Amino acid sequence: MQTETKNDMQIGIPRAMSYYNYFPFWYGFFEALGIKTVISDKTTKQTMSQGSALVVSETCLPIKVYVGHILNLLDKGVDKIFVPSIQSIDHKIYNCSKIRGLPDLIRNVVKRKFTIIDATLDKSAKNQGLYEFLKEAVAPFGITDEKKIKLASKEGWKVMNNFKIMLNSGMSFEKALSNAKKGQVVIANNQKSYPITVAVLAHSYNLYDDRVSMKIFDKLEKLDVKAYTSEQLSIEQLQEGISSIGSKLYWANEYEMTGGAGHYLQDNNIDGIITINAFGCGPDSIMIERISRAARKFNKPVLHLSIDEQTGEAGFITRIEAFTDMLFRKKRASIINKIDINENAQRYESGVRKESQHR
């Protein structure tokens, strides 16, 4: 077998789609095997427009963004790009067809010379579990030693688990990732109290890509609104959330949406829910409908934000401001009502007491 030179031992990873779920693992895994990970630059207007130009207009925004990131990696001179086909993440739990067919889509629309590393993860199929997936991912680098691959996988989990601990504690994605890559675990310690609390629910690639989500966390912070996501919930809470709104787990990214919604809709500390979904997303349209129905049942305000490459920031901000403003007014009214009810109750009680004393 031909020996790989130092430059060949690098893998391009698009900063899009599954990057936002699994990159900490891939980083730990590839680096442990001496494979340098090269990430595409942050999403810009150009990433979106270049990606959009290569696919049919009905394609959802995250896929257009993904294509843009592949082009960015090619412009950086990376010639091996990791485009996994993540079919099923657990028994009978599937990704949407676009995610499953990502390598084929990229092969068909990006007509430039490069190697697509298209490892397949399909936990619903026989012999296509994590080890087979990892084996496929490193075979183009001439790595076949089972022991080495398994040890590297452990390194991947170390980085991933540390990252998750920090994200769960409420730390930002970028900060948690940067700490995890350095092998550090720092717990976010935000003691500030907020008058309003919302849950922001979306697929990770819509939530943590600042360009796609238009920095929603920063905007909410400026409005004095505390934001939670599904990342702060345990797997048990997410599973309970899904069944509590009469849903059944089928889509791989259902935890992030209906799982979080089912939990937060019943959480009295959460004043409202904001969902972000890509225009034209099939799975999301089903999940959003379920969330809306459950929100009516639990009488909790919900704001649905739909995004595509035309979405303007001004309109996005206006809708968030109007929604949070309504939450402030609702909360103020409920506090005033409670005071009135308490005062009335006290007046009534003291009246009854006086009356009985006069009898």
Ligand code: SF4
């Ligand atoms: S789940 Fe929706 S947004 Fe995500 S890739 Fe599939 S169609 Fe696009």
